[in-house]
Amino acid sequence: MKSALYLCLLLLGLQVQGQQVPEDQSQADYENLPYVKLAPSNADFAFKLYKQISDESGDRNIFFSPLSISTAFAMLTLGARSNTLRELQEGLAFNLTQMKEQEIHKGFQRILQLLNDPHREEQLNMGNALFIDNQVELLPNFLDGVTYFYDAEPVYSNFQNLTQAIREINVYVETKTHGKIVDLVKSLDSDTLMVLINYIFFKGSWETPFSNLSTTDDDFFLDSKNSVQVKMMHQENYFNVHRDEKLSCWVVEIPYKGNVTSFFVLPDKEKMKQVEDALLKETVSNWMRALDKREIYLDLPQFSVSGSYDVKSLFQKMGVTEVFSDQADLPGVARNLPLKVSKAIHKATVNVRENGTEAAAVTIIEFAPMSLTLPPPPHITFNRPFLMMIIDKTTDGLLFLGKIVNPTAKED
Incomplete structure:
Protein backbone atom coordinates (compact mmCIF):
# COMPACT_ATOMS: atom_id res chain seq x y z
CA MET A 1 0.00 0.00 0.00
CA LYS A 2 1.32 3.41 -0.91
CA SER A 3 2.08 6.04 1.67
CA ALA A 4 -0.11 9.09 1.62
CA LEU A 5 0.53 12.62 0.42
CA TYR A 6 -2.01 15.12 1.75
CA LEU A 7 -2.59 18.46 -0.02
CA CYS A 8 -4.04 21.44 1.84
CA LEU A 9 -5.04 24.22 -0.52
CA LEU A 10 -6.00 27.41 1.27
CA LEU A 11 -7.35 30.74 0.17
CA LEU A 12 -8.25 33.56 2.50
CA GLY A 13 -9.84 36.75 1.24
CA LEU A 14 -10.10 39.09 4.19
CA GLN A 15 -12.18 42.27 4.25
CA VAL A 16 -12.29 42.47 0.49
CA GLN A 17 -13.42 45.92 -0.65
CA GLY A 18 -13.62 45.77 -2.71
CA GLN A 19 -2.09 43.41 -18.48
CA GLN A 20 -0.25 46.07 -19.50
CA VAL A 21 2.94 45.56 -21.54
CA PRO A 22 5.96 47.05 -19.72
CA GLU A 23 7.34 50.08 -21.53
CA ASP A 24 10.77 48.50 -22.01
CA GLN A 25 9.40 45.39 -23.77
CA SER A 26 7.93 44.75 -27.20
CA GLN A 27 4.51 43.13 -27.49
CA ALA A 28 6.09 39.96 -28.92
CA ASP A 29 8.65 39.66 -26.12
CA TYR A 30 5.95 40.25 -23.51
CA GLU A 31 3.62 37.62 -24.95
CA ASN A 32 6.49 35.12 -24.90
CA LEU A 33 7.08 35.46 -21.15
CA PRO A 34 6.26 32.17 -19.38
CA TYR A 35 3.75 33.65 -16.92
CA VAL A 36 1.93 35.46 -19.74
CA LYS A 37 1.75 32.26 -21.82
CA LEU A 38 0.51 30.39 -18.74
CA ALA A 39 -2.44 32.73 -18.09
CA PRO A 40 -4.83 31.21 -20.69
CA SER A 41 -4.25 27.69 -19.35
CA ASN A 42 -4.91 28.81 -15.79
CA ALA A 43 -8.10 30.54 -16.94
CA ASP A 44 -9.29 27.43 -18.80
CA PHE A 45 -8.66 25.37 -15.67
CA ALA A 46 -10.48 27.89 -13.47
CA PHE A 47 -13.71 27.81 -15.45
CA LYS A 48 -13.56 24.04 -15.96
CA LEU A 49 -13.25 23.56 -12.21
CA TYR A 50 -15.99 26.13 -11.53
CA LYS A 51 -18.43 24.17 -13.67
CA GLN A 52 -17.57 20.96 -11.83
CA ILE A 53 -18.17 22.66 -8.47
CA SER A 54 -21.35 24.34 -9.74
CA ASP A 55 -22.80 21.01 -10.88
CA GLU A 56 -22.47 19.72 -7.31
CA SER A 57 -23.21 22.84 -5.29
CA GLY A 58 -26.95 23.11 -5.82
CA ASP A 59 -28.19 26.36 -4.31
CA ARG A 60 -25.11 26.97 -2.16
CA ASN A 61 -22.56 29.74 -2.44
CA ILE A 62 -19.35 29.00 -4.32
CA PHE A 63 -16.01 30.58 -3.48
CA PHE A 64 -12.56 29.20 -4.26
CA SER A 65 -9.13 30.06 -5.64
CA PRO A 66 -8.32 28.45 -8.99
CA LEU A 67 -4.75 29.74 -8.76
CA SER A 68 -4.16 28.18 -5.36
CA ILE A 69 -5.29 24.76 -6.58
CA SER A 70 -3.41 24.87 -9.89
CA THR A 71 -0.20 25.98 -8.14
CA ALA A 72 -0.30 23.10 -5.67
CA PHE A 73 -0.87 20.47 -8.34
CA ALA A 74 1.71 22.06 -10.64
CA MET A 75 4.24 21.50 -7.84
CA LEU A 76 3.20 17.87 -7.77
CA THR A 77 3.92 17.43 -11.49
CA LEU A 78 7.62 17.90 -10.68
CA GLY A 79 7.60 14.40 -9.20
CA ALA A 80 5.03 12.75 -11.49
CA ARG A 81 5.77 10.52 -14.46
CA SER A 82 4.03 8.75 -17.38
CA ASN A 83 0.21 8.61 -17.29
CA THR A 84 -0.02 10.24 -13.85
CA LEU A 85 1.83 13.25 -15.24
CA ARG A 86 -0.28 13.35 -18.40
CA GLU A 87 -3.53 13.27 -16.42
CA LEU A 88 -2.39 16.10 -14.17
CA GLN A 89 -1.24 18.23 -17.10
CA GLU A 90 -4.51 17.68 -18.98
CA GLY A 91 -6.57 18.30 -15.85
CA LEU A 92 -4.74 21.57 -15.23
CA ALA A 93 -5.30 22.55 -18.90
CA PHE A 94 -1.58 23.00 -19.59
CA ASN A 95 -0.96 23.48 -23.30
CA LEU A 96 2.23 21.52 -23.96
CA THR A 97 2.18 22.47 -27.63
CA GLN A 98 2.65 26.10 -26.57
CA MET A 99 4.80 25.66 -23.47
CA LYS A 100 7.47 23.24 -22.34
CA GLU A 101 7.26 21.78 -18.83
CA GLN A 102 10.14 23.97 -17.67
CA GLU A 103 8.34 27.06 -18.94
CA ILE A 104 5.23 26.15 -16.97
CA HIS A 105 7.20 26.06 -13.73
CA LYS A 106 8.99 29.28 -14.65
CA GLY A 107 5.56 30.84 -15.21
CA PHE A 108 4.38 29.89 -11.73
CA GLN A 109 7.70 31.08 -10.30
CA ARG A 110 7.17 34.54 -11.77
CA ILE A 111 3.53 34.65 -10.65
CA LEU A 112 4.63 33.97 -7.07
CA GLN A 113 7.28 36.68 -7.29
CA LEU A 114 4.82 39.25 -8.63
CA LEU A 115 2.06 38.38 -6.15
CA ASN A 116 4.46 38.63 -3.21
CA ASP A 117 6.01 41.93 -4.30
CA PRO A 118 6.38 43.89 -1.03
CA HIS A 119 5.76 47.15 -2.88
CA ARG A 120 2.19 46.25 -3.81
CA GLU A 121 -0.42 48.65 -2.49
CA GLU A 122 -2.79 45.84 -1.51
CA GLN A 123 -1.71 43.04 0.82
CA LEU A 124 -1.36 39.87 -1.20
CA ASN A 125 0.70 36.88 -0.10
CA MET A 126 0.94 33.45 -1.66
CA GLY A 127 3.19 30.64 -0.52
CA ASN A 128 3.83 26.91 -0.36
CA ALA A 129 5.15 24.50 2.23
CA LEU A 130 5.96 20.81 2.50
CA PHE A 131 5.56 19.13 5.88
CA ILE A 132 7.68 15.99 5.63
CA ASP A 133 8.09 13.05 7.98
CA ASN A 134 11.61 12.73 9.38
CA GLN A 135 12.06 9.33 7.74
CA VAL A 136 11.28 10.64 4.24
CA GLU A 137 14.20 11.55 1.99
CA LEU A 138 13.06 13.82 -0.82
CA LEU A 139 14.89 13.40 -4.11
CA PRO A 140 17.20 16.36 -4.85
CA ASN A 141 15.56 17.21 -8.17
CA PHE A 142 12.10 17.44 -6.59
CA LEU A 143 13.29 19.37 -3.54
CA ASP A 144 15.32 21.74 -5.71
CA GLY A 145 12.33 22.24 -8.05
CA VAL A 146 9.75 23.04 -5.37
CA THR A 147 12.12 25.38 -3.55
CA TYR A 148 13.46 27.12 -6.67
CA PHE A 149 10.26 27.49 -8.70
CA TYR A 150 7.66 27.56 -5.91
CA ASP A 151 9.69 28.87 -2.96
CA ALA A 152 8.26 26.01 -0.90
CA GLU A 153 9.39 25.73 2.70
CA PRO A 154 10.39 22.15 3.63
CA VAL A 155 9.39 21.55 7.26
CA TYR A 156 10.43 18.24 8.82
CA SER A 157 8.00 16.79 11.33
CA ASN A 158 7.28 13.55 13.17
CA PHE A 159 4.29 11.94 11.49
CA GLN A 160 4.56 8.97 13.84
CA ASN A 161 3.00 11.39 16.34
CA LEU A 162 -0.02 12.51 14.32
CA THR A 163 -1.37 14.77 17.06
CA GLN A 164 1.88 16.73 17.09
CA ALA A 165 2.07 16.85 13.29
CA ILE A 166 -1.52 18.12 13.01
CA ARG A 167 -0.80 20.79 15.61
CA GLU A 168 2.33 21.97 13.76
CA ILE A 169 0.47 22.15 10.43
CA ASN A 170 -2.48 24.04 11.92
CA VAL A 171 -0.19 26.54 13.66
CA TYR A 172 1.55 27.18 10.33
CA VAL A 173 -1.77 27.67 8.53
CA GLU A 174 -3.13 29.95 11.25
CA THR A 175 0.03 32.07 11.14
CA LYS A 176 0.10 32.39 7.35
CA THR A 177 -3.60 33.32 7.20
CA HIS A 178 -3.24 35.86 10.02
CA GLY A 179 -5.44 33.85 12.37
CA LYS A 180 -8.38 33.59 10.00
CA ILE A 181 -8.19 29.85 9.30
CA VAL A 182 -7.87 27.87 12.50
CA ASP A 183 -7.71 24.09 13.03
CA LEU A 184 -8.12 23.34 9.34
CA VAL A 185 -6.68 19.82 9.53
CA LYS A 186 -8.83 17.75 11.88
CA SER A 187 -7.16 14.42 11.22
CA LEU A 188 -4.55 12.68 9.09
CA ASP A 189 -4.46 9.12 7.79
CA SER A 190 -2.13 6.95 9.84
CA ASP A 191 0.10 6.36 6.81
CA THR A 192 0.48 10.06 5.90
CA LEU A 193 4.12 10.99 5.45
CA MET A 194 3.91 14.36 3.73
CA VAL A 195 1.53 17.31 3.60
CA LEU A 196 1.73 19.91 0.82
CA ILE A 197 0.20 23.31 1.56
CA ASN A 198 -0.58 26.28 -0.66
CA TYR A 199 -2.12 29.44 0.78
CA ILE A 200 -3.18 32.86 -0.45
CA PHE A 201 -3.95 35.82 1.77
CA PHE A 202 -5.56 38.91 0.25
CA LYS A 203 -6.55 42.12 1.92
CA GLY A 204 -7.69 45.05 -0.16
CA SER A 205 -9.67 48.27 -0.15
CA TRP A 206 -12.00 49.63 -2.79
CA GLU A 207 -10.46 52.33 -4.93
CA THR A 208 -13.66 54.28 -4.27
CA PRO A 209 -15.16 53.12 -0.97
CA PHE A 210 -18.86 53.00 -0.24
CA SER A 211 -20.15 55.30 2.48
CA GLN A 302 -22.31 43.15 2.22
CA PHE A 303 -21.46 39.48 2.44
CA SER A 304 -19.18 37.07 4.20
CA VAL A 305 -19.05 33.60 2.68
CA SER A 306 -16.72 30.65 2.69
CA GLY A 307 -16.42 27.32 0.97
CA SER A 308 -14.63 24.04 1.62
CA TYR A 309 -14.00 21.59 -1.19
CA ASP A 310 -12.86 18.01 -1.60
CA VAL A 311 -10.48 18.64 -4.49
CA LYS A 312 -9.69 14.94 -4.81
CA SER A 313 -13.33 14.19 -5.65
CA LEU A 314 -13.55 17.13 -8.06
CA PHE A 315 -10.39 16.12 -9.90
CA GLN A 316 -11.49 12.49 -10.18
CA LYS A 317 -14.70 13.61 -11.86
CA MET A 318 -12.60 15.70 -14.26
CA GLY A 319 -10.59 12.62 -15.28
CA VAL A 320 -7.58 13.02 -12.98
CA THR A 321 -7.69 9.71 -11.13
CA GLU A 322 -4.35 7.90 -11.18
CA VAL A 323 -2.50 10.24 -8.79
CA PHE A 324 -5.04 9.34 -6.08
CA SER A 325 -4.76 5.56 -6.60
CA ASP A 326 -2.23 2.83 -5.88
CA GLN A 327 -1.25 3.18 -9.55
CA ALA A 328 0.07 6.70 -8.86
CA ASP A 329 3.42 7.24 -10.54
CA LEU A 330 5.25 9.78 -8.36
CA PRO A 331 8.77 8.33 -8.35
CA GLY A 332 10.40 11.75 -8.57
CA VAL A 333 9.27 12.88 -5.11
CA ALA A 334 11.01 10.69 -2.52
CA ARG A 335 13.71 8.05 -2.47
CA ASN A 336 12.46 4.44 -2.36
CA LEU A 337 9.02 5.56 -1.23
CA PRO A 338 5.99 5.05 -3.50
CA LEU A 339 3.47 7.81 -2.86
CA LYS A 340 -0.11 8.64 -3.80
CA VAL A 341 -2.31 11.62 -2.95
CA SER A 342 -4.80 10.48 -0.32
CA LYS A 343 -6.62 13.77 0.26
CA ALA A 344 -6.72 17.22 -1.29
CA ILE A 345 -8.78 19.92 0.41
CA HIS A 346 -9.35 23.59 -0.30
CA LYS A 347 -10.90 26.28 1.88
CA ALA A 348 -11.65 29.85 0.90
CA THR A 349 -13.36 32.73 2.65
CA VAL A 350 -14.15 36.32 1.72
CA ASN A 351 -15.65 39.29 3.53
CA VAL A 352 -17.00 42.28 1.58
CA ARG A 353 -17.70 45.56 3.37
CA GLU A 354 -17.73 49.29 2.65
CA ASN A 355 -14.08 50.21 3.23
CA GLY A 356 -12.03 47.10 3.85
CA THR A 357 -9.37 47.36 6.48
CA GLU A 358 -8.59 51.02 6.03
CA ALA A 359 -10.32 53.66 8.06
CA ALA A 360 -10.63 56.30 5.37
CA ALA A 361 -13.20 58.76 4.16
CA VAL A 362 -13.14 60.58 0.84
CA THR A 363 -15.49 63.21 -0.44
CA ILE A 364 -15.35 63.95 -4.15
CA ILE A 365 -17.59 66.49 -5.82
CA GLU A 366 -17.49 66.37 -9.59
CA PHE A 367 -19.08 68.93 -11.84
CA ALA A 368 -20.02 68.16 -15.42
CA PRO A 369 -22.04 70.02 -18.03
CA MET A 370 -25.74 69.23 -17.86
Missing part, protein backbone atom coordinates in the same frame (compact mmCIF):
# COMPACT_ATOMS: atom_id res chain seq x y z
CA ASN A 212 -21.42 53.38 5.48
CA LEU A 213 -23.98 56.17 5.93
CA SER A 214 -25.61 54.98 2.71
CA THR A 215 -25.87 51.32 3.72
CA THR A 216 -29.47 50.25 4.31
CA ASP A 217 -31.41 47.06 5.03
CA ASP A 218 -32.82 45.60 1.87
CA ASP A 219 -34.12 42.39 0.31
CA PHE A 220 -31.93 39.90 -1.53
CA PHE A 221 -34.02 37.52 -3.62
CA LEU A 222 -32.83 33.92 -3.39
CA ASP A 223 -35.40 32.92 -6.02
CA SER A 224 -38.83 34.03 -7.18
CA LYS A 225 -40.45 33.17 -3.83
CA ASN A 226 -37.80 33.57 -1.12
CA SER A 227 -35.69 36.48 0.07
CA VAL A 228 -33.36 37.39 2.94
CA GLN A 229 -32.51 40.72 4.56
CA VAL A 230 -29.05 42.09 3.77
CA LYS A 231 -27.04 45.23 4.38
CA MET A 232 -27.07 46.85 0.95
CA MET A 233 -24.30 49.31 0.09
CA HIS A 234 -25.04 52.15 -2.33
CA GLN A 235 -22.90 54.32 -4.55
CA GLU A 236 -23.48 56.64 -7.50
CA ASN A 237 -20.24 56.88 -9.43
CA TYR A 238 -18.41 56.14 -12.66
CA PHE A 239 -17.53 52.46 -13.20
CA ASN A 240 -16.45 50.32 -16.10
CA VAL A 241 -19.69 48.65 -17.12
CA HIS A 242 -20.91 46.35 -19.89
CA ARG A 243 -24.39 45.15 -20.72
CA ASP A 244 -24.21 41.77 -22.46
CA GLU A 245 -27.52 41.50 -24.30
CA LYS A 246 -26.71 38.07 -25.72
CA LEU A 247 -26.17 36.53 -22.27
CA SER A 248 -28.65 38.86 -20.51
CA CYS A 249 -26.36 40.15 -17.79
CA TRP A 250 -24.60 43.22 -16.43
CA VAL A 251 -20.85 43.25 -15.82
CA VAL A 252 -19.43 45.84 -13.41
CA GLU A 253 -15.73 46.29 -12.65
CA ILE A 254 -15.02 47.51 -9.12
CA PRO A 255 -11.26 48.09 -8.73
CA TYR A 256 -9.22 47.91 -5.55
CA LYS A 257 -6.43 50.26 -4.59
CA GLY A 258 -3.35 48.80 -6.19
CA ASN A 259 -3.28 46.37 -9.08
CA VAL A 260 -6.13 44.01 -8.26
CA THR A 261 -9.64 44.40 -9.59
CA SER A 262 -12.99 42.66 -9.27
CA PHE A 263 -15.77 41.86 -11.69
CA PHE A 264 -19.34 41.43 -10.53
CA VAL A 265 -21.68 39.74 -12.99
CA LEU A 266 -25.44 40.13 -12.50
CA PRO A 267 -27.55 37.83 -14.69
CA ASP A 268 -31.14 38.82 -15.38
CA LYS A 269 -33.78 36.84 -13.52
CA GLU A 270 -33.64 33.12 -14.35
CA LYS A 271 -30.56 33.63 -16.57
CA MET A 272 -27.82 32.41 -14.17
CA LYS A 273 -27.56 29.00 -15.85
CA GLN A 274 -27.19 30.64 -19.26
CA VAL A 275 -24.34 32.83 -18.01
CA GLU A 276 -22.62 29.95 -16.19
CA ASP A 277 -22.74 27.76 -19.29
CA ALA A 278 -20.96 30.52 -21.23
CA LEU A 279 -18.34 31.14 -18.54
CA LEU A 280 -15.10 30.71 -20.50
CA LYS A 281 -11.92 32.75 -20.76
CA GLU A 282 -13.11 34.02 -24.14
CA THR A 283 -16.35 35.29 -22.59
CA VAL A 284 -14.53 37.14 -19.83
CA SER A 285 -12.03 38.56 -22.35
CA ASN A 286 -14.94 39.85 -24.44
CA TRP A 287 -16.50 41.47 -21.36
CA MET A 288 -13.22 43.16 -20.45
CA ARG A 289 -12.77 44.54 -23.97
CA ALA A 290 -16.34 45.82 -24.06
CA LEU A 291 -16.26 47.70 -20.74
CA ASP A 292 -17.28 51.32 -20.98
CA LYS A 293 -16.83 53.89 -18.21
CA ARG A 294 -20.18 55.38 -17.33
CA GLU A 295 -22.12 56.72 -14.40
CA ILE A 296 -24.33 54.19 -12.63
CA TYR A 297 -26.30 53.77 -9.46
CA LEU A 298 -24.73 50.69 -7.87
CA ASP A 299 -26.25 48.61 -5.08
CA LEU A 300 -24.04 45.81 -3.69
CA PRO A 301 -24.75 43.70 -0.60
CA SER A 371 -27.36 67.56 -20.82
CA LEU A 372 -31.08 67.09 -21.06
CA THR A 373 -30.70 64.60 -23.91
CA LEU A 374 -28.78 61.95 -21.96
CA PRO A 375 -30.76 59.15 -20.34
CA PRO A 376 -30.43 58.76 -16.57
CA PRO A 377 -27.64 56.49 -15.29
CA PRO A 378 -28.63 52.82 -15.11
CA HIS A 379 -29.48 51.45 -11.69
CA ILE A 380 -27.70 48.11 -11.19
CA THR A 381 -28.82 46.31 -8.05
CA PHE A 382 -27.14 43.08 -6.98
CA ASN A 383 -30.21 41.82 -5.13
CA ARG A 384 -30.28 38.33 -6.66
CA PRO A 385 -27.61 35.63 -7.21
CA PHE A 386 -24.48 36.94 -8.93
CA LEU A 387 -20.94 35.95 -9.88
CA MET A 388 -17.73 37.47 -8.54
CA MET A 389 -14.18 37.36 -9.88
CA ILE A 390 -11.06 38.89 -8.37
CA ILE A 391 -8.20 39.27 -10.85
CA ASP A 392 -4.60 40.32 -10.35
CA LYS A 393 -3.87 42.64 -13.28
CA THR A 394 -0.10 42.19 -13.01
CA THR A 395 -0.23 38.47 -13.76
CA ASP A 396 -3.70 38.16 -15.32
CA GLY A 397 -4.28 35.63 -12.52
CA LEU A 398 -7.80 34.70 -11.44
CA LEU A 399 -7.30 34.78 -7.68
CA PHE A 400 -10.93 34.25 -6.63
CA LEU A 401 -13.99 32.93 -8.41
CA GLY A 402 -17.39 32.57 -6.85
CA LYS A 403 -21.15 32.63 -7.02
CA ILE A 404 -23.06 34.40 -4.28
CA VAL A 405 -26.45 32.74 -3.96
CA ASN A 406 -27.18 33.80 -0.38
CA PRO A 407 -25.08 36.63 1.12
CA THR A 408 -26.21 35.69 4.62
CA ALA A 409 -25.16 32.01 4.46
CA LYS A 410 -22.07 31.02 6.44
CA GLU A 411 -21.63 27.48 5.16
CA ASP A 412 -18.18 25.86 5.18
